[in-house]
Amino acid sequence: MTIFTIDEVRKTFLNGEVKEEILKGVNLSLKEGEITALVGASGSGKSTLLTIAAGLQRASDGQVIFEGENMISMNSEQVRKIRACKFGFVFQFAHLVPFLTVEEQLMLMLDVAETKLKKDEAQKEINKLLGLVEMSHRKKAYPSSLSGGEKQRIAIARAIIHKPKVLFADEPTASLDSKRSKDVMKLIRDLTKTLNIATLMVTHDEEMLTYADQIITISDGQVV
């Protein structure tokens, strides 16, 4: 089922006095339980599209429809609330909070998403998810003691602990070696299917496209 639609989205930047159109009327839709991969050359506008979809910047024109509502016309607090409660994020780097342990990273996300779970319920969820990403043994570890792959696994766990509807992944394997990249992609695919999440992923790596259900190529600000 389609839960997210991007309709005729345009993005224009002012470069000095010259207007540059980065996105020129892009359309796409995301379905639950599917990974949509955005590919394209550097500067094609794919990352801009992902950040507009994720509510991290505003489109100059068009509609971003999530659960029947246009995010472009929402105020910044409404968009923040959607980001906190309904979206999950995995970035190129793990971006974990350096002074929180693995389980505290997940607890923080449950707080941010206002899940209102009791402490023991939250702990149960955390244990379950850490089992799923095979990181139960590093529950009390700080990010500084984790490897790159482990950090990314925790970043993925943090992105989905609050059961988001949409997962945005911006080059999630770019900082990892080939083996770890595959592990992480498998994990994203499995979680997308099991938790019925709609995942939008930007990638440069063609190998990772085998995990995608839908591939959208962006060129010069347009879908080809």
Next chain:
Amino acid sequence: MNIGWKEMKKNKGKFLILGSIVFLVSLLTFIISGLASGLSQDNAALIKDLPNGSFYMSEDAEETYNLSRIDSSTQERLLNKEEDAVALSIQMGFLNEEAGKQRSVAFVTATDSTFFPHVKRGEIVLDRSLQEEGVKIGDTLTNNQYNGQFIVKGFVDQKKYSHAPVAFIHMRDYQDMYRALEMQFVFVPDGELSHVIAGLQLFSKKDFLNTIPSYSAEQMSLNMIVWFLVVISGMLFAIFFYMMNVQKMGLYGILKAIGVKTNALFKMMWTQMMVITVMALCLSIAISQVFTQIAPNGMPFHLTMETTIQLSIIFLVIGFIGATLSGIQIKKVEPLQAIQQGEV
């Protein structure tokens, strides 16, 4: 979850350094404030311990009390009109002990009043500091300008003027010593009618204290140090949190991207500021109170709990302002920029 507290637990060293600086600055502030207050007591306890009220000096004295002379008819009129009013004179001088030791005192004489001890001719009542220095009741003391002898009748607590112990003498003895028949000023306590009287200048207690030579200069310089220290502590917070925030810009951006409210980031900073300040203040309050108890007798140190609490509140407010000002950058953090910048 209180992430501010978690960060402090993880990075104890960093926060301990700030805490110890705040502790030292606040302790120094308390000590200097105690010293300022102690010197103020030492300089003018005689006047400070009077209730709030008005002081009248002769207009031509140019705000110098020992040049002031209140005309006796005006004095009589004032004392008759205002029930609790008192006329008094002060002169610095010396008392000689039988053993020949000379002591600097402030001779004070006053009309009948509940504010000052009643003394008969030839008697003298002294500040208790002189008792601590060996003067006893019944001792006889002399003065070069006084033909007779003064017999010590008693001691009073905390009566100092111009850093000298006060010596209360009878009005007639004072007149004999200083050949002055008129009193220097009249004090009228609050509640009585204070109004302008021709030929007299009216002072509030605070204004009158400032006419005491050295009082305002002494207090101004010490209070200036106290306020400088308060401002420095505010700047310390502002600079420390500014540096911390600059280091954490990427982290703040990521936290904002995943939906953390800007308010929550400010709360994190305020929690840290409060924990550091409260712990540092508790420690410096404890040490300064211990110092109050053990300060040597000759050291003019007077730090009340009230002053300590007032200063502590000021420290908290200043710390809060400093931290908040430095936190303005948190508001400006763009999540997108942080994501593009790489690992935090």
